[in-house]
Amino acid sequence: xxxxxxxxxxxxxxxxxxxxxxxxxxxxxxxxxxxxxxxxxxxxxxxxxxxxxxxxxxxxxxxxxxxxxxxxxxxxxxxxxxxxxxxxxxxxxxxxxxxxxxxxxxxxxxxxxxxxxxxxxxxxxxxxxxxxxxxxxxxxxxxxxxxxxxxxxxxxxxxxxxxxxxxxxxxxxxxxxxxxxxxxxxxxxxxxxxxxxxxxxxxxxxxxxxxxxxxxxxxxxxxxxxxxxxxxxxxxxxxxxxxxxxxxxxxxxxxxxxxxxxxxxxxxxxxxxxxxxxxxxxxxxxxxxxxxxxxxxxxxxxxxxxxxxxxxx
Amino acid sequence: xxxxxxxxxxxxxxxxxxxxxxxxxxxxxxxxxxxxxxxxxxxxxxxxxxxxxxxxxxxxxxxxxxxxxxxxxxxxxxxxxxxxxxxxxxxxxxxxxxxxxxxxxxxxxxxxxxxxxxxxxxxxxxxxxxxxxxxxxxxxxxxxxxxxxxxxxxxxxxxxxxxxxxxxxxxxxxxxxxxxxxxxxxxxxxxxxxxxxxxxxxxxxxxxxxxxxxxxxxxxxxxxxxxxxxxxxxxxxxxxxxxxxxxxxxxxxxxxxxxxxxxxxxxxxxxxxxxxxxxxxxxxxxxxxxxxxxxxxxxxxxxxxxxxxxxxx
DNA sequence: CCATTGCTATAGCAAGAGACTATAGAAAGT
DNA sequence: ACTTTCTATAGTCTCTTGCTATAGCAATGG
Numbered sequence: 001x002x003x004x005x006x007x008x009x010x011x012x013x014x015x016x017x018x019x020x021x022x023x024x025x026x027x028x029x030x031x032x033x034x035x036x037x038x039x040x041x042x043x044x045x046x047x048x049x050x051x052x053x054x055x056x057x058x059x060x061x062x063x064x065x066x067x068x069x070x071x072x073x074x075x076x077x078x079x080x081x082x083x084x085x086x087x088x089x090x091x092x093x094x095x096x097x098x099x100x101x102x103x104x105x106x107x108x109x110x111x112x113x114x115x116x117x118x119x120x121x122x123x124x125x126x127x128x129x130x131x132x133x134x135x136x137x138x139x140x141x142x143x144x145x146x147x148x149x150x151x152x153x154x155x156x157x158x159x160x161x162x163x164x165x166x167x168x169x170x171x172x173x174x175x176x177x178x179x180x181x182x183x184x185x186x187x188x189x190x191x192x193x194x195x196x197x198x199x200x201x202x203x204x205x206x207x208x209x210x211x212x213x214x215x216x217x218x219x220x221x222x223x224x225x226x227x228x229x230x231x232x233x234x235x236x237x238x239x240x241x242x243x244x245x246x247x248x249x250x251x252x253x254x255x256x257x258x259x260x261x262x263x264x265x266x267x268x269x270x271x272x273x274x275x276x277x278x279x280x281x282x283x284x285x286x287x288x289x290x291x292x293x294x295x296x297x298x299x300x301x302x303x304x305x306x307x308x309x310x311x312x313x
Numbered sequence: 314x315x316x317x318x319x320x321x322x323x324x325x326x327x328x329x330x331x332x333x334x335x336x337x338x339x340x341x342x343x344x345x346x347x348x349x350x351x352x353x354x355x356x357x358x359x360x361x362x363x364x365x366x367x368x369x370x371x372x373x374x375x376x377x378x379x380x381x382x383x384x385x386x387x388x389x390x391x392x393x394x395x396x397x398x399x400x401x402x403x404x405x406x407x408x409x410x411x412x413x414x415x416x417x418x419x420x421x422x423x424x425x426x427x428x429x430x431x432x433x434x435x436x437x438x439x440x441x442x443x444x445x446x447x448x449x450x451x452x453x454x455x456x457x458x459x460x461x462x463x464x465x466x467x468x469x470x471x472x473x474x475x476x477x478x479x480x481x482x483x484x485x486x487x488x489x490x491x492x493x494x495x496x497x498x499x500x501x502x503x504x505x506x507x508x509x510x511x512x513x514x515x516x517x518x519x520x521x522x523x524x525x526x527x528x529x530x531x532x533x534x535x536x537x538x539x540x541x542x543x544x545x546x547x548x549x550x551x552x553x554x555x556x557x558x559x560x561x562x563x564x565x566x567x568x569x570x571x572x573x574x575x576x577x578x579x580x581x582x583x584x585x586x587x588x589x590x591x592x593x594x595x596x597x598x599x600x601x602x603x604x605x606x607x608x609x610x611x612x613x614x615x616x617x618x619x620x621x622x623x624x625x626x
Numbered sequence: 627c628c629a630t631t632g633c634t635a636t637a638g639c640a641a642g643a644g645a646c647t648a649t650a651g652a653a654a655g656t
Numbered sequence: 657a658c659t660t661t662c663t664a665t666a667g668t669c670t671c672t673t674g675c676t677a678t679a680g681c682a683a684t685g686g
Contacts, residue, residue: 001316001388001392002315002316003314003315003316004673006388017633018633018634018635019632019633019634027673027674027675028674028675028676029633029634029635030634030635030636030637030674030675030676030677031673031674031675033634033635033636034635034636034673034674035673037635043392043395043396043399044395044396044399045395045398045399045589045591046589049452049585049587049588049589050587050633050634050635051452051467051585051587051588052467052587052632052633052634052681052682052683053632053633053682053683055633055634056452058588058589058591059398059404059405059591060395060398060399060589060591063391063394063395063398063403064391064394064395066391067387067388067390067391067394068387068388068391070387071384071385071387071388071391072384074380074381074383074384074387075314075319075380075381075384077380078376078377078379078380078381078384079314079356081376081377081380082356082357082358082373082376082377083356083357085358085372085373085376086356086357086358086373090376091372092372139362139364139369153653154364154365154653272362272364274362274363274364274365275362275364275371276358276359276362276371276373278358278371278372278373317644330662331662331663331664332661332662332663340644340645340646341645341646341647342662342663342664343645343646343647343648343663343664343665343666344644344645344646346663346664346665347644347645347664347665348644350664363662363663363664365652365653365654365661365662365663366653366654366661366662368662368663466682466683467682
């Protein structure tokens with residue numbers, strides 16, 4: 001059974017006439033006759049009664065017609081949904097992002113994305129860098145935002161920005177200057193993430209580079225919780241500057257640059273190299289870069305208060 | 314879009330591997346690759362992510378898959394129902410039959426037919442001969458049983474039987490012999506069908522042949538009503554012998570043969586010559602002939618009392 | 627009653643689509 | 657580094673399908 005035969009069949013059924021049906025499907029009448037009779041032979045039954053002037057469906061033809069019509073509709077639908085997807089008017093985009101990046105980058109990004117592609121189902125999961133990677137490899141994520149450097153044969157990395165870590169101290173803590181050496185951290189009580197967290201490991205790595213051993217007085221698993229603890233004077237902490245900056249507005253925290261060496265790390269966009277990402281993902285990636293440019297041009301970003309319709313699991 | 318492409322697509326989707334899919338659909342791997350990439354090109358999107366070891370559907374592929382699967386199911390169904398029809402396990406047969414023939418031939422015939430083809434939807438309409446013909450020409454009937462002779466260029470007639478008309482008289486009417494000349498009808502009060510009925514015309518035609526003018530004392534449009542009137546002594550009537558015979562059992566009617574000339578007419582099976590009739594109609598025609606042979610071998614047929622599930626409109 | 631018209635089926639020929647073999651090229655496993 | 661596994665490409669050949677011309681059949685009109 002060939003799709004061509006089905007199309008011809010439908011044409012004859014509607015026009016009740018081989019010659020006109022042939023015109024309608026842009027073939028010669030004999031070609032159409034041959035195809036129809038081929039179909040009839042394959043099915044073992046006449047589908048049309050050739051009654052001289054008119055051609056009408058037999059019972060078999062009628063039964064066949066109902067199903068054939070539905071089949072063609074389904075194929076049309078199949079092509080249609082794919083084209084909708086291509087125009088990004090349909091589809092699903094699953095992104096995994098570092099939780100800190102999530103808070104300052106994703107929030108405005110999602111707003112823009114939803115404006116442009118209101119019908120794309122967007123999911124943004126806050127995940128540690130390792131799970132972003134495994135999610136990409138396991139095909140559970142379309143895009144990932146994770147730490148650099150990362151060299152994996154199956155993944156492509158696009159560097160997005162450099163995150164600087166800054167010291168966050170309670171307002172009453174007396175700091176000599178607006179800057180502090182990494183070595184001076186050794187005498188400071190710190191509130192940090194638990195040891196199995198990515199952010200903690202990064203802080204420890206930076207301290208190790210400077211040859212200091214941080215004095216941890218409290219471990220909390222949520223960055224916001226840590227900031228509250230700091231605001232209450234429990235100690236200082238070290239967090240990505242971009243993450244903390246919008247939270248400084250309330251005035252109960254002070255931000256101190258660290259140096260010698262300045263703690264920083266790259267953040268990049270990752271995806272499976274061989275995987276076809278689709279227009280929605282491409283656009284998301286583009287929006288990432290423009291959003292970052294905007295963030296960097298406005299050092300003190302006002303807190304975004306809009307409610308976003310994305311799920312962060 | 315070709316059906317071949319859809320089949321190959323489904324195979325790759327299920328096996329997640331081009332080579333094995335190719336084996337499964339009995340083509341070489343390159344042929345399958347070409348077809349898939351042709352489909353992708355036509356749709357403007359990748360349908361599969363070739364991830365080295367595995368091949369998985371893209372989002373577009375998944376969307377396409379659901380519809381493609383349904384389309385294939387519909388086509389399977391289309392072929393299936395046609396085959397069911399071919400095996401006479403499905404379908405509809407619409408027969409138009411003369412009302413008199415209807416009563417004695419169709420009743421046992423329907424019983425047999427329903428036994429052999431329980432799933433065929435059978436409709437038997439009691440119609441005058443002219444409407445049988447127009448019904449066939451208008452494609453509203455699959456088969457017809459009508460009067461002979463009938464020569465129509467589009468219709469094929471198969472003679473089935475000769476119906477003899479007989480005089481039916483009340484039991485108290487004194488008849489000299491069991492036979493009566495047509496001429497003697499002139500003095501008999503008759504109960505006949507109204508003039509626009511086929512049966513009435515036939516009776517008048519037979520009388521005309523014998524040169525007599527029937528004396529009609531009552532007109533009724535139902536043969537059974539006529540018989541009741543005759544039984545009550547209103548007059549005699551003329552009806553097909555086969556129709557009346559099973560109704561003689563009650564003993565309130567007597568049947569007298571007519572002769573000189575014997576009134577008779579042929580009855581035949583009719584259908585559109587060019588129309589494909591299908592196995593159900595073929596079988597119905599065969600059953601007609603066997604049933605008639607049975608009827609003629611048992612001159613006094615017992616009244617069939619079974620309830621039949623056919624509609625007579 | 628013959629000729630014409632309208633429609634479908636068949637025959638023969640030309641072009642194109644698809645299938646196959648061989649092979650390149652990339653990635654995963656040993 | 658080598659081998660294996662898998663997909664993509666190139667070239668050749670065959671089969672399918674399309675086309676034109678025409679036969680054949682029924683209905684219609686002069």
